Amino acid sequence: MSTKVVExxxxxxxxxxxxxxxxxxxxxxxxxxxxxxxxxGNKPITMEYPEQKWVVPEGYRxxxxxxxxxxxxxxxxxCQLCEFVCPPKAIRITPPGQDxxxxxxxNAEKMPKEFEINxxxxxxxxxxxxxxxxxxxFLQKDYxxxxxxxxxMIYDKEKLLKLGGTHAGIxxxxxxxxxxxxxEVFPLTTT
Amino acid sequence: xxxxxxxxxTVQFLLFSVLKIAVVFGVTMTFVAYAVLVERKVSxxxxxxxxxxxxxxxxxEFIPVLGPFLTxxxxxxxxxxxxxxxxxxxxxPSYVRTVYFWLAPAxxxxxxxxxLAVIPFGSTLGNxxxxxxxxxxxxxxxxxxxxxxxGVYGIVLAGYAANSKYPFLGGIRSSAQMISYExxxxxxxVSIFMLVGDLNLSKVVEYxxxxxWLVLKQPVAFVIFLVAAFAxxxxxxxxxPESESxxxxxxxxxxxxxxxxxxxxxxxxxxxxxxAMMVTLFFGGWSLPFLGEPxxxxxxxxxxxxxxxxxxxxxxxxxxWVRWMFPRFRYDQLMDLGWRRFIPLALANILVTAxxxxxxxx
Numbered sequence: 001m002s003t004k005v006v007e008x009x010x011x012x013x014x015x016x017x018x019x020x021x022x023x024x025x026x027x028x029x030x031x032x033x034x035x036x037x038x039x040x041g042n043k044p045i046t047m048e049y050p051e052q053k054w055v056v057p058e059g060y061r062x063x064x065x066x067x068x069x070x071x072x073x074x075x076x077x078x079c080q081l082c083e084f085v086c087p088p089k090a091i092r093i094t095p096p097g098q099d100x101x102x103x104x105x106x107n108a109e110k111m112p113k114e115f116e117i118n119x120x121x122x123x124x125x126x127x128x129x130x131x132x133x134x135x136x137x138f139l140q141k142d143y144x145x146x147x148x149x150x151x152x153m154i155y156d157k158e159k160l161l162k163l164g165g166t167h168a169g170i171x172x173x174x175x176x177x178x179x180x181x182x183x184e185v186f187p188l189t190t191t
Numbered sequence: 192x193x194x195x196x197x198x199x200x201t202v203q204f205l206l207f208s209v210l211k212i213a214v215v216f217g218v219t220m221t222f223v224a225y226a227v228l229v230e231r232k233v234s235x236x237x238x239x240x241x242x243x244x245x246x247x248x249x250x251x252e253f254i255p256v257l258g259p260f261l262t263x264x265x266x267x268x269x270x271x272x273x274x275x276x277x278x279x280x281x282x283x284p285s286y287v288r289t290v291y292f293w294l295a296p297a298x299x300x301x302x303x304x305x306x307l308a309v310i311p312f313g314s315t316l317g318n319x320x321x322x323x324x325x326x327x328x329x330x331x332x333x334x335x336x337x338x339x340x341x342g343v344y345g346i347v348l349a350g351y352a353a354n355s356k357y358p359f360l361g362g363i364r365s366s367a368q369m370i371s372y373e374x375x376x377x378x379x380x381v382s383i384f385m386l387v388g389d390l391n392l393s394k395v396v397e398y399x400x401x402x403x404w405l406v407l408k409q410p411v412a413f414v415i416f417l418v419a420a421f422a423x424x425x426x427x428x429x430x431x432p433e434s435e436s437x438x439x440x441x442x443x444x445x446x447x448x449x450x451x452x453x454x455x456x457x458x459x460x461x462x463x464x465x466x467a468m469m470v471t472l473f474f475g476g477w478s479l480p481f482l483g484e485p486x487x488x489x490x491x492x493x494x495x496x497x498x499x500x501x502x503x504x505x506x507x508x509x510x511x512w513v514r515w516m517f518p519r520f521r522y523d524q525l526m527d528l529g530w531r532r533f534i535p536l537a538l539a540n541i542l543v544t545a546x547x548x549x550x551x552x553x
Contacts, residue, residue: 018517025516029237036236038263044241 056141061124063142064117065164066157067135072166073105075136078112082128082137090121091128107177108134115157119145138167211325215307223459224269230511232265237515243268273452281448284353291352296446296453299345302338303460309334310467311393312499313477314485316492323477323496324393331392332384335468336377339423342461343369346425346432346442349454353445361441364522365432368422371529372429376419378537379412382544383472396476400484406473411540413473415533420465422525425458426510428517429525436519466506467499474502 014020036042047054056062069075083091094114096102103111126139142163147153155163198206228243235242243265251258251267261267283292309331313323328334343365350362383405384390387398399405406413422429433441443454470476477495485495520528 022516025513029512029515032239033233033236036239045239046241 053144056143060141060143061126061139063119063124063145063163064122064126064128064137064139065142066115066137066160067164067167068161069105070166071105074103074111074161075105075134075167076112076115077103077108077134077136078110078115079133081131081133085127085131087125087127088121088123090118090123092116092118112157115160116154117160118154119147120150120153135167138164140164207321208325211323212308215312215325216304219304219307219460219463220456222463223456224273226459226462226507226511227272227455228265228269229507230514231268233508233511234515237512246271276449276452279448281450284445286354287445288352288354291348292445293450295345295349295352296450296457297345298348299342299457300453300460302342302345303457303464305338306335306464307460307467309392310464310471311396311476312467313492313496316489316496322393323492327391327393329389329391331395332380332390336373336380339464340369340373342423342457345454345457349442349446350432353442355445357438357440358442358444361432361434361438361444364434365425365442367522368425368429368431368525368529371526372419372422372533375415375529375533375537376423378534378541379415379419380472381537382409382412382541385541385544385548392471392476396471396478399475400478403480404473404475409473409540409544411536413469415537415540416469416472418528418533420469421510421513422529424461424465424510426462427514428520430519431522431525434519462507462510463503466503466510469506470499470502 034040036045038044066074066076078093078095080093080095083093092114093112093116096110096113100110100113103109124139128137129139140163145153232242234240244263246265246268247258247262248267248270251262283289308325309328311322311324311327315321316323346365347362350358350360350365353359383395386405386408387395389395389398395405421427425432430441432438433443435441438444443451446454477499479498482495482498
């Protein structure tokens with residue numbers, strides 16, 4: 001049998017006066033008080049959150065925003081892959097249609113008329129970033145999104161582009177152009 | 192002030208009394224508000240937290256240095272709390288016994304404030320006839336005990352009126368707690384009046400001003416009174432009627448808005464009244480060992496009031512501090528402590544005091 005009988009000693013007369021627990025409580029509470037109370041010369045030991053914020057590590061999956069390319073043009077081409085892949089259906093894209101505005105960069109056919117992400121639905125999974133062929137949407141470092149209404153939490157294209165900023169690091173079309181121009185030069189001639 | 196002298200003595204007395212009541216009430220209310228703040232701050236520090244440090248009315252942030260400092264201290268928090276209580280929805284559940292439901296908060300608050308009437312919070316102010324006590328009753332302590340024991344009806348009635356199980360349990364616990372502590376408390380005080388020979392609280396203070404503080408002569412009575420005061424005010428470790436962790440909120444579970452605030456107010460006003468009582472009975476009231484004579488000037492009178500308030504504040508801090516020292520007592524432990532330890536102890540104390548008084552033939 002694996003039963004273990006815990007021996008419960010009766011309290012001693014001293015313990016029954018509640019004095020040891022009083023003294024114990026006093027010393028514990030005083031220790032913490034001494035460590036924390038600011039008028040005893042203590043500096044705050046915790047992070048003062050809304051004023052100071054965590055610096056999140058690289059690769060952190062925060063809120064997804066749209067990014068612009070190095071020329072400040074919209075990268076999204078309204079392919080709607082992210083809309084299809086989005087598990088909670090937080091993304092809604094309105095394509096430009098047949099006679100909509102043309103894309104504001106030369107190497108794309110179209111750009112979305114409207115691009116909305118409902119941040120209340122978004123689960124920050126990063127599938128939109130993964131699926132995007134144009135590298136136009138990235139999960140960035142914002143982790144504290146607040147608003148006073150549901151409508152306010154649906155971010156539109158303008159807002160997403162503004163928050164996303166430019167992402168000059170990845171220049172897919174520039175590299176494609178370079179590759180293409182290199183192919184003009186027939187490689188066999190050099191060898 | 193000269194114009195006052197031509198008034199009828201009765202009118203003068205009435206005028207001074209009304210003034211004293213207004214001032215004492217105002218000061219107590221402020222004290223209650225800031226006791227809540229101190230409680231929150233001290234609790235926070237004991238638990239390695241920061242406590243309220245954001246609330247501020249508009250524009251305060253623009254006052255250099257002082258503004259942010261006061262905000263961090265949480266000085267404006269009580270105002271926000273009060274406002275919140277006033278503006279919240281006052282919800283009355285459909286199943287309560289309405290009359291008692293409305294009556295209970297009032298009964299919880301009124302006795303707490305009435306106790307303050309007999310407490311001498313200073314010697315004299317201005318002239319020797321102007322005593323700093325609202326009602327200089329000859330039966331001071333009897334009045335106090337009579338009124339204080341009414342306070343428990345507020346809680347019991349709240350538990351009964353709410354017509355649901357947790358408040359009901361809270362109310363029952365409160366009444367059981369009251370009968371086990373009130374007796375010990377009353378008995379502990381008997382030995383003091385044997386020494387003083389008078390029930391008037393002003394006389395008790397006078398006795399201590401000349402003959403030394405009673406806490407030195409009656410330490411056992413003081414310990415009993417202190418513990419009973421904790422039980423009386425429903426403070427931890429004796430907050431059985433409230434016990435958030437087991438009874439949801441205890442007797443005030445069904446209350447909201449200002450009615451809840453009244454219970455809250457009653458609890459803190461009770462703490463103030465008990466602190467004032469302990470200062471008066473055991474710690475020499477407004478006197479210090481070298482400041483025993485009643486003041487003859489305005490300045491001395493104010494100094495005496497300041498001493499009294501400082502002593503009272505020290506007891507308030509003790510109330511708050513002890514809250515984090517002990518876990519809550521179990522129902523049977525509380526009964527055991529009250530009936531089987533303190534009542535015999537108080538009786539023995541009375542006996543010993545009686546013998547000493549008889550043999551020294553004081």
